[in-house]
Amino acid sequence: MLDKTAITSVPVSSLVSGRWSPRVYDSSHSFSKEELTAFIEAARWAPSSNNFQPWKFVVAPRGTEAHSKVIPTLTGFNQSWAPAASALVVVLASTTRPDGTAFDRGTAMFNAGLAASNVVLEAESRGFKSHYMGGFEKQQLLDEFGIKGFEPAIILAIGLPGDVSKASPELQTREAAQRERKSLSEIILGEF
Numbered sequence: 008m009l010d011k012t013a014i015t016s017v018p019v020s021s022l023v024s025g026r027w028s029p030r031v032y033d034s035s036h037s038f039s040k041e042e043l044t045a046f047i048e049a050a051r052w053a054p055s056s057n058n059f060q061p062w063k064f065v066v067a068p069r070g071t072e073a074h075s076k077v078i079p080t081l082t083g084f085n086q087s088w089a090p091a092a093s094a095l096v097v098v099l100a101s102t103t104r105p106d107g108t109a110f111d112r113g114t115a116m117f118n119a120g121l122a123a124s125n126v127v128l129e130a131e132s133r134g135f136k137s138h139y140m141g142g143f144e145k146q147q148l149l150d151e152f153g154i155k156g157f158e159p160a161i162i163l164a165i166g167l168p169g170d171v172s173k174a175s176p177e178l179q180t181r182e183a184a185q186r187e188r189k190s191l192s193e194i195i196l197g198e199f
């Protein structure tokens with residue numbers, strides 16, 4: 008497996024430094040029911056505003072009907088690599104509060120993002136890799152599943168990294184690329 012561990016100025020959790028987003032997955036690997044359940048269990052325990060838990064999930068292991076419905080919604084380059092991942096997880100944000108009034112979209116998406124992050128960290132802790140995807144047709148996905156009252160926030164591709172040497176030249180280049188980040192001084196306002 009490629010090691011793309013982040014180079015940090017001080018040590019941080021290996022769940023953070025070791026996480027990165029592969030685009031080459033092992034298409035022979037499948038998740039157990041327990042593993043898939045653990046991903047959503049982790050999401051369930053994410054914090055949320057007023058503990059509204061304003062989210063729902065579509066779990067789409069490769070080879071299932073749900074998977075075949077999610078794949079066509081992926082746009083651009085995502086179409087070429089994401090189908091090989093062992094599962095796709097769609098994270099949806101509620102557009103209304105429990106009392107039926109409209110939910111501030113930013114808050115709804117923030118909550119959904121925290122749930123998605125819990126899925127990614129649970130997968131990472133179990134030795135799997137994840138890749139966030141915002142590149143998909145949101146309305147098409149809602150129509151495919153007949154979902155109302157929720158807006159898709161993100162799709163996660165989760166699985167085991169595959170053999171990069173067997174990937175297309177374009178994918179090989181992307182996988183080999185250095186991971187880059189702004190410096191701390193660029194993102195910290197003021198001093199501490």
Ligand SMILES: Cc1cc2nc3c(=O)[nH]c(=O)nc-3n(C[C@H](O)[C@H](O)[C@H](O)COP(=O)(O)O)c2cc1C
Pocket residue numbers: 026027028029085138139140141142143161186
């Ligand atoms: C909200 C969000 C949307 C993203 N959408 C896509 C996407 O559609 N396709 C893709 O290949 N990567 C996507 N990414 C992955 C980012 O490109 C990736 O996280 C970033 O380049 C940093 O790389 P790293 O995750 O390996 O550290 C997305 C990430 C986030 C957080």
